[in-house]
Amino acid sequence: MRHLDDEALSALARREPEAVKYFREHLATACEACEGFLATHSGPDVLDGQVDAVLLALAPPRTDAPLDEVGFARVRRELRKPHLDTRRWGLIAGAVAAGLLAIIVVPRLRQGGSGVELGPASQESGVKGQVGRIALELAVVAKGSDGALRRLDPDTLVDSDDVLLLRYHATEAGTALLFQRRADEEPQLLGTFELEAGTHDLRGPQGLSGVSLEGESGPLTLWLAASPAGLEPSPDEVKRVLVGEGERWEQGTLAVTRFDVRVRSGQNPR
């Protein structure tokens, strides 16, 4: 008795009549050997995907999920990298990247004499700087007084009773300093955080960290400045970099993302 193997699967993929006829009959009853083979081998064609689509459709339908912006930003970044595939794809990937600028929370980044790699947007605009060892991306969500969450674009108007929640993607583990600046004041250190590689909410030792806007009004800037563990600059050094006064960062280890909002006071109508 023949059971499925690589050769048989290839024959089925080629629709060889003899193989089709034999396995149509053979698979009409349970066969542990064939089921075991099918469970651990791909194909033919996209049968695996069909099987998974059917199985996943058994669960109750889920509500429409919002775009996972950080995840899509990772995909977009990978697509920007050179690839052996066609020239056509390069154009499409570029289009994806350009289009995403409209919806993704891409931190607005600044560069100056510091030579610090300030994040992905500086690459998009063609600015060359020293490349930090951590690539950092930031998404910001506002939690309203009613508990509702809403994704923010840069320069969004927020209310003073909102709390800003930060979600980052870091390519390496490290340490991050979170700063805020009101209007033309000096950057103010809000806290120090341990970053994990991957996509995570910004958390301190007490749990999820939010930036309260209580008592704030007008423009507010948040910076998250990250460096690999063991290479942490002092807060004062980072602060100088943020305001464009820092010296050239010889190691090129600091990655900075910036996010701006405008806060309206609670007295104003929404």
Place this chain on the structure above:
Amino acid sequence: MGSTEGLAEWVRRAASGETSAFSELYRRTRPLVARLMAGFAPLDSDEVEDVIQETFVRAFRALPRLKEAGAFEAWLLSIARNRARTRLERKASLRRLEDDISDPEPETVPALPEALQLERDIEVVRQLISELPDGEEKRTVQLFYIEGELSAREIAEQLGVGKSAVTMRLERFRGRIKRELLRRVLAGRWE
């Protein structure tokens, strides 16, 4: 399944270079890929994110060559499963770094059965689940596929068994379903 045609339209738009179509495809299908990954208990959350990313990068790169827009979802899930398996086999040192499970070529992906057929397949699978003897496998399948909330890791915790035991149960059941669907394909869909 009712959204299959809607998805196909986004696939066509993405393939023609429409920028927003890629983010819409990602938004619509990422939850499905993530749910598929939830069945691979040995993968930790960072590995799952990596596999999801790799899946979409591969799919989006090859999308312009996909002949059958209606087959996008099955093709994407096939890629995702291959990526997860490759990752697991490398992790277990069963597969060399440069060695890779090859994904279905987009040019050769055939047209898939219509939604009505898929609905029938779903009914067949429900029937097969109901016929399973009461026990740990049936409970695992119900928790993962029917209730669809818990990951394989969470199910392992709830049932008090090892992670790999849950994955093995799901894989065994899936092998049975794959045999049944393959039989149905051989019985008519290719003829």
